[in-house]
Each structure stands twice: as structure tokens, then as C-alpha cells.
Amino acid sequence: MAKTSDPRIIVFSIVEAVLDKKVPLDEALETAFSRNPDLEVRDKALVKHLSTTLFRHLGAIDSAMGKMLKKPLPARAAWVRHWIRIGATQILFLNVPDHAAVNTTVNEISKAKRSGARVFKNLANAILRNFVRSQKDILGDLEKNPEKNLPPWLRIHWEKSLGAEDLKKIAIVLSTQPPLDVVLKNPKDAAALLHPLEAKEVFKGVLRLRPRGLIKALPGFKDGKWWAQDLAASLPARLFGDVNGKAVLDLCAAPGGKTLYLASRGAKVIAVDKSRPRLERLKENLARVGLEATIVCSDIFDFAAGKGFGAILLDAPCSATGTLRRHPDVAYLRKERDILRLAALQGRMLDHAFSLLRPGGVLVYCVCSLEASESEDIIEAFLKANSSAQRQPVSARELDGHKEWITTDGDLRTLPYHLAEAGGMDGFYAARLVKSGDV
Numbered sequence: 001m002a003k004t005s006d007p008r009i010i011v012f013s014i015v016e017a018v019l020d021k022k023v024p025l026d027e028a029l030e031t032a033f034s035r036n037p038d039l040e041v042r043d044k045a046l047v048k049h050l051s052t053t054l055f056r057h058l059g060a061i062d063s064a065m066g067k068m069l070k071k072p073l074p075a076r077a078a079w080v081r082h083w084i085r086i087g088a089t090q091i092l093f094l095n096v097p098d099h100a101a102v103n104t105t106v107n108e109i110s111k112a113k114r115s116g117a118r119v120f121k122n123l124a125n126a127i128l129r130n131f132v133r134s135q136k137d138i139l140g141d142l143e144k145n146p147e148k149n150l151p152p153w154l155r156i157h158w159e160k161s162l163g164a165e166d167l168k169k170i171a172i173v174l175s176t177q178p179p180l181d182v183v184l185k186n187p188k189d190a191a192a193l194l195h196p197l198e199a200k201e202v203f204k205g206v207l208r209l210r211p212r213g214l215i216k217a218l219p220g221f222k223d224g225k226w227w228a229q230d231l232a233a234s235l236p237a238r239l240f241g242d243v244n245g246k247a248v249l250d251l252c253a254a255p256g257g258k259t260l261y262l263a264s265r266g267a268k269v270i271a272v273d274k275s276r277p278r279l280e281r282l283k284e285n286l287a288r289v290g291l292e293a294t295i296v297c298s299d300i301f302d303f304a305a306g307k308g309f310g311a312i313l314l315d316a317p318c319s320a321t322g323t324l325r326r327h328p329d330v331a332y333l334r335k336e337r338d339i340l341r342l343a344a345l346q347g348r349m350l351d352h353a354f355s356l357l358r359p360g361g362v363l364v365y366c367v368c369s370l371e372a373s374e375s376e377d378i379i380e381a382f383l384k385a386n387s388s389a390q391r392q393p394v395s396a397r398e399l400d401g402h403k404e405w406i407t408t409d410g411d412l413r414t415l416p417y418h419l420a421e422a423g424g425m426d427g428f429y430a431a432r433l434v435k436s437g438d439v
């Protein structure tokens, strides 16, 4: 993408990268900003907001567009569809005057040096005007059926796996912008930071605030008093209890949210991940917060431990369907078959991680997924096949009394509509296992 200062052109390059090249939105944003270093902070925020909003509602935008088109656009016009999506997002969900959203979008299409630009300009104009006329109907329908914001494959998949009622409750939360959660390095700082951050303490040591501007500019960031992490993502590492002075092996650790939590509570963390760039971010995060950990760049299958560890956290790579609120692009990067494929890898990772545990040791397996195939099913199969492994149920006491976050088997299971009145939370799953045998 060429250097430009027009936020809409940058959003176009981002939509193209995510939908056509399957680049995660965060990565596409980072690339776009590094190519346009002179972009004003305000425009950066607009690019982020416009592109995230587009993916949050893309199911509904595409379905409305499909109904407006007499016949589907040809494959060579994929780029026109992206522009219509950008225009429709502004018309339906952003505070942009309708005529400005239509005119700027049509203008960009006619300026584009792409095949059929002239022909498609008129078509895009007609469709966007149709979006303006249908605005009330589309938004009214979405209020009743928020699941229409999701792509059809995911709607069908969740209706089957979670049921219609949970699908609706989850879809309501996913259609709104999530709050920002920050986890405090020292929970005692809560009182001093509540006011400057205009936050509420939603869990011990976790403050929740309305997202505004750049995270880096918020009070306490530069001094390393906190890091941004959804409340749900901070829970698995708490399942080790008091870790002060203990060695904890953190497998699949980068970019380090859980490493930071464990290190801040006094653990001697060995953080293993195979991604060098993600480990660089982990190092930066540790340095900013003033914490230390031993960092190992390795595939976990190549990592061996001498006598075995007493505490192991395995945060396995997963479909990330629990984080759709913060990463709505995930629904367009994956398909149902990808979710099923991941389960085999997660099972093998758990086998390997458990082999690194010493008798009497505790292993926490977690994923930011809503899929049973990546969570409950993995643990059930593992416990069946390993008589030396026992589940150690999680208690509500460990979770500030939130018994609704615990499954009947005693595992942690948060859903996006938990704490809905305070803005919801990510979907996470964690099971705690103990290895029997002579210690």
C-alpha cells in the first residue's frame, strides 16, 4: 500500500489484507501504521475504529448488500465490495453524514486504477443510497437479531454447539465495543488509579474503563503500573494460588499476559514460545512493567525439563472464538474445519506438557475459545487416557465468588455475556490437573 494520509484508503488496505490475504486485523493495522508514520493520532484512532466496527458488523452488512444486488458482483470486483462495506459501516454505525459517506466512497472507486472502476462507480452509488434508505430497517432488525452480525458459518456452528439462547446472548455482547481492562502489577494501587483512569474495579486487581485514545497515553502505563488484559484472560494464571518464590513453566507464553501476572505475584517464570517476534513483545512488556522471566524461544515439543516442574501453564494456540469482541476479524480468518484441526494439536501439546510435570505438580490447561472440541473434550479425553492425572476443581472462592464461571465438572468457563451489565468478558476455558505419584 502506498503512503497516504487518508484514513479511508488505509482502512481499504486493511480490509483487503484481512479478507483476501487472511492477515489478522492487529497485524494489518500495525503494518498500515508503520507504512504511514506521519498519520495523526486522531486519524489512527479513526482507522482502528472504522475497521474494527466493519468486522464487528460484517455479517449484517454483507447480507444486506447481497439482497440489494440483483446478481452477485463478479470476482474481479472484490475490491468494490470492500469499498461498499466501508461506506455502509459509516452510514449504519458511525457518526458520519450519509451524503459524505456515499460521496467519498464513490469518489474513491472512480479514482481507483482498477478494472471496471467506471462501471462499478454507478452500482456502488446505487447500493450505498439504498443503505441510506434502509438504515432504520437494517438497524431495527439487528436489534432483534444481533446474531446477524456474525458470518453465516459461525451463526450456524454456534446455534448447533451452544444453542439459540446462548447464541443470542453472546451476539448481543459481541455487537458492542468492549471496555478496556487493565491488570495491576500491584493490586494495592487500585485506590490510587481508580480516579485518574476513571475506572471501576471489576475483580481484585483488575480495573475496567471506557476505551479512549491510545493505551500508551493512559495514567500509569509509562510507569509500568498495569498492562491491558481482559479480566477473563487473567483468571487461568490465578489457579496456581500463591506462586511467590515458585518456579512456573509458562508454555506458549507470548506476548506474555499470563507471564506478567505470574511474575508480578513473585513466581520465577520460564516462558517458552516458538515465535521470536511475539517473544520480543513479551520482553518489551516485562521491561516496561519492571519484571523478569527466563525466556526460551523454542517449539514446546523440543523443550525438555530435567526433574520436572511443580507448576505448568499451557495456553494452547486455539481458534480464539472467545475473543471475538476484541478481535471480530477472527470470524473471517477461520472456518469450522480449522477449529476441528486445532483439537489434535492441543491434545498432543497437553500430553507433552503433562510429561514435563513432576508427581504432585499442577498443570493448568487453557484456551480463549468457546468450542468444547478445544476445551472440555480435550480434558475429558486426556483424563480417560491418563490415570496419573486428576482434575482439581476450581472453587468460587478463588474467583471472587463467581460460581457462574465454573462448570459442573469444576473447570473455569467464562462466556462473553458473563458480567454483561458491566460490559461482558472474553470467553475462556481452563482446567486444573494434578499428577499423582510419589513426590
Ligand SMILES: C[S@@+](CC[C@H](N)C(=O)[O-])C[C@H]1O[C@@H](n2cnc3c(N)ncnc32)[C@H](O)[C@@H]1O
Residues within 6 Å of the ligand: 251, 252, 253, 254, 255, 256, 257, 258, 259, 272, 273, 274, 275, 278, 298, 299, 300, 301, 315, 316, 317, 318
Ligand atoms: C494463545 S497464544 C499465547 C498467549 C499468551 N499465553 C499470553 O497470555 O499472552 C498461543 C501462543 O502459542 C505459540 N505457539 C504455537 N505453537 C507453538 C509450539 N509448538 N511451541 C511453542 N509455542 C507455540 C504461539 O506463538 C502463540 O504465541
